[in-house]
Amino acid sequence: MTELATNLTTYMNQVGQKAKSASTHLARADTKTKNYALTCIKAQIIAHRDDILSANAIDVQNGKDKGLEPALLDRLVISEKVFVGILNSLDDVIGLPDPIGEMSELTYRPSGIQLGKMRVPLGVIGMIYESRPNVTIEAGSLAIKSGNAIILRGGSEAFYSNQALAKCIHLGLEQAGLPTDGVQVLATTDREAVDKLITMTGAVDVVIPRGGRGLIERIANNARVPVIKHLDGNCHTFVDEFANMDMAMKVCVNAKTSRYSPCNVMETLLVHAKIADVALPQIAKAMSDVDSAMMFRVCKNSQAILANLGLNLETATEDDWYAEYLAPILAVKVVDDIDHAIHHINHYGSHHTDVIITDNYTNSQRFIREVDSSSVMVNASSRFADGFEYGLGAEIGISTDKIHARGPVGLHGLTSQKWVVFGHGEVRV
Structure with missing residues (x-):
């Protein structure tokens, strides 16, 4: 020695x-x-x-x-x-x-x-x-x-x-x-x-x-x-088919763009297929307006919806669903329903903080019961996952x-x- x-x-x-x-x-x-x-x-x-x-x-x-x-x-x-x-x-x-x-x-x-x-x-x-x-x-x-x-x-x-x-x-x-x-x-x-x-x-x-x-x-x-x-802060926001669009846009933009370095930042956006054509362009454009460098790592369906909006797009790989970027990069996926959203979060997530945006009580209760994370939120930014904010x-x-x-x-x-x-x-x- x-x-x-x-x-x-x-x-x-x-x-x-x-x-x-x-x-x-x-x-x-x-x-x-x-x-x-x-x-x-x-x-x-x-x-x-x-x-x-x-x-x-x-x-x-x-x-x-x-x-x-x-x-x-x-x-x-x-x-x-x-x-x-x-x-x-x-x-x-x-x-x-x-x-x-x-x-x-x-x-x-x-x-x-x-x-x-x-x-x-x-x-x-x-x-x-x-x-x-x-x-x-x-x-x-x-x-x-x-x-x-x-x-x-x-x-x-x-x-x-x-x-x-x-x-x-x-x-x-x-x-x-x-x-x-x-x-x-x-x-x-x-x-x-x-x-x-x-x-x-x-x-x-x-x-x-x-x-x-x-x-x-x-x-x-x-x-x-x-x-x-x-280990990671791979936090998700799921925009349900029953989401209020104004609320969804406000919450998602805050969850991703207020800061990039904390572990409670949204790294993956999931959008219900029934509203993706309307919701996804609004949310992505709003984020890009806040930070023009925002890069979207997108699934095949997201790619088709966002292709002509002049955004920074890249095709998502399997690794992107696990990623904690801590940067102006967001993984985006269109999911068929709440079942697929919950499965995706529990499979790829880090069990840190996950959010559902919905006005449907039944879906909100399913989400908070079935998502296996240390913080689960309804209609609020993942950025609230913080000791000070929790009192x-x-x-x-x-x-x-x-x-x-x-x-x-x-x-x-x-x-x-x-x-x-x-x-x-x-x-x-």
Whole structure:
């Protein structure tokens, strides 16, 4: 083992031990103390605004120099809107009810004991993510509020931004009397640190990766601790035969063109054959008006309908139905009916977010029951699949796994429940 690897191993072991120790203090912190810590962190971010933006400017310039992909570069920038969003997310988390200690399902058994469940922190969370330095604050704040310690490993492209934000978190925790080791941002860009983090079974209770498919697949394949994840954001919108056309156009345009980089963007448009001749040209033309570079990867029937409209068309391949483009590219398919739409989504989709546009109640209920995704929507843009929009205050990620946390993961997703029994001297007979 090289000297570097030896040093890294020592460093990661220390990080894990510190997080484990801090988690016991955070788990017993009361709501008032945790909220005060978040308030102090917000004040520190405001006070260090210039330092944060300067650090971010270095990361952005380095990203440009290295030819960082447009989607990652877009996520990296701390714009005025993003900065305000960071502060607002802290306010939102402060305002959320504290789930820790919450009792549910209390019931008496014939034996006389009273049985229930208590909500408790997971313990130590390992978080690996790319770009998006705002995730540092969102994940840190959710961990604090839910009584967990967290180890954050951001991408090398956001190193300086994350370190500047980590300083604000530590100052806020210290001011509130909570252990600064409760939120640790790794001070290394060594990829091996990730490999060690995801195998630290004695210190880390769950790992949450947030980034590109390659990163998440690597972590899912190599982790020795449980993983909360989603691989792709191949989101669909199905325009049913009973859709309101004005609504369909508005929702579809927003779902695709408002931004290209988030995982909740529509990547495939499905249109019912009975209305395709009318609906498809309207929707495609509206998207092209917003972005003239929009490329449509079309099925045979879509090709025939859109052929003479002067749009950018390419014939779709099998791979296009699986694709998450994160770009001005949209797969388009005409389907025979709702059965084919549901089958297509369940077969090709990533189980992230899928939408039906319809005024038919029966079809809407079938869609939400039968589409096997973590978020299913009726007459709304897939862009709403977000922790903030769901009222979670912030999100630490999105899960498409079928475990306790599915969809946007907020406070409750960072907790579990344990059985609690209250007795009066009862004994088992």
